[in-house]
Amino acid sequence: MGVSMREVAAAAGVSVGTVSNVLNSPGKVAESTVARVQAAIDELGFVRNDAARQLRAGRSRSVGLVVLDVGNPFFTDIARAAERRAAEHDLTVLLGTSDDDPARERSYVDAFDEQRVFGLLVSPVGDDLDRLAVIRDRGTPVVLVDRDGSGTGFDSVAVDDVAGGRLAVDHLLSAGRRRIAFVGGPASLRQVHDRLLGARAAVDDVTDASLEIIETPALSVLAGRAVGERVQRRDPADRPDAVFCANDLLAMGMLQALTMLGDVRVPDDVALVGYDDIDFAASAVVALTSVRQPTARIGSTAVDLLLAAVDAGSRRPPENIMFQPTLVVRASTG
Known part of the structure; x- marks a missing residue:
């Protein structure tokens, strides 16, 4: 059976309430008393019962x-x-x-x-x-x-993911890219939905620009790589010239497929933007442009x-x- 607070109090020569204060609000107790109670706790091997404590506190x-x-x-x-x-x-x-x-x-x-x-x-x-x-x-x-x-x-x-999506695609458009692809999913995720809204708003402002939507089952490196493999197998005239991925993991997967499995050059043939600016973005084989979140x-x-x-x-x-x-x-x- 475990050591009780009452036994700690007796060993330290203080009240049970003082032991409770040492455990929960040590600033209310004199330093010498805290040291005496702590010595008794260490000697007796007392372990606080947090389950009982939270039942009393309600939280x-x-x-x-x-x-x-x-x-x-x-x-x-x-x-x-x-x-x-x-x-x-x-x-x-x-x-x-x-x-x-x-x-x-x-x-x-x-x-x-x-x-x-x-x-x-x-x-x-x-x-x-x-x-x-x-x-x-x-x-x-x-x-x-x-x-x-x-x-x-x-x-x-x-x-503001709508603003983030717009930032990414405005950047691609300002670089002269016109065949933009958005890669992300599931579409039911609010983050994906809002980033796509921002991308659409940017493309709608440029008359000769288009937006292709490629939905993925997950926001993962493997999902990005699968999309990248399909894109790199396309005829060059049928490929997007820029891709905005709903997060950096997708972009990293696409980057792997485009640069390692085929002859697509990033950014010469396809420019690529991710989202989140995770640590890996800066150290990728081609350092990844990304929308940073704090x-x-x-x-x-x-x-x-x-x-x-x-x-x-x-x-x-x-x-x-x-x-x-x-x-x-x-x-x-x-």
Whole structure:
């Protein structure tokens, strides 16, 4: 049987309340008393029962984070930034990946809800936010990450993906490219949808430009490579002269197929733009032009919104923060 707080208190010659303060609010206790209690804890081998503590408090010190794909460095960077900010407030981050699957997302959300997490950070797969609304309305704050929550009643932090799509294609058009292809999918993902909207808006402003849409089943290197293999097998006159990929992983896969499996030159024959500006973009065999998102600010801001929601409760209206993307030009567009 484990050592109790009462036994620690007796060994240290203090009250149980003092032991509790040492564990939860050491700043309220004299340093000499903290040292005495800590010595008793170490001697007796006391381990705090967090499960019991969160039952009493009604909320744990863990934050649930559900992302679309933890294998995508974009989401990995967001998770790291969220962890750093959470740690500053004595919170830990529990990470789950939905793999673009609504059922898997629901499973993680339900599991985190059962654990009475401090709050939820979620990059939703689709537009059905009903389950998240139930959790929010019960008092657990929910922040949408990489999704604009305007009009939904949720706090959110996102990047203007319509503007990002326009940035990418305006750049290609300004370089004289006219046969543009957009590569991305599934189309049900809001990020893909919005980046395509921006690409369309840019092409619509140039009378002799065209936009081909090539949908992919995933935002992955393998999906990009498959598209690249098909494009490089086309007759040169039938190929796009520029490709905008919905993320860098797709662009990296396309770059591999175009430059390693065929004789297509990047950017001479096909200019290529990605999205996210992950670390690998700059070190690719042809350095990749990409639309940069401020991943560190997204992750830390999401935690800040969560903390603000906990502090203010239902008295605070939801806050929707939208960052602007920037274009980083490299060799893949000349």
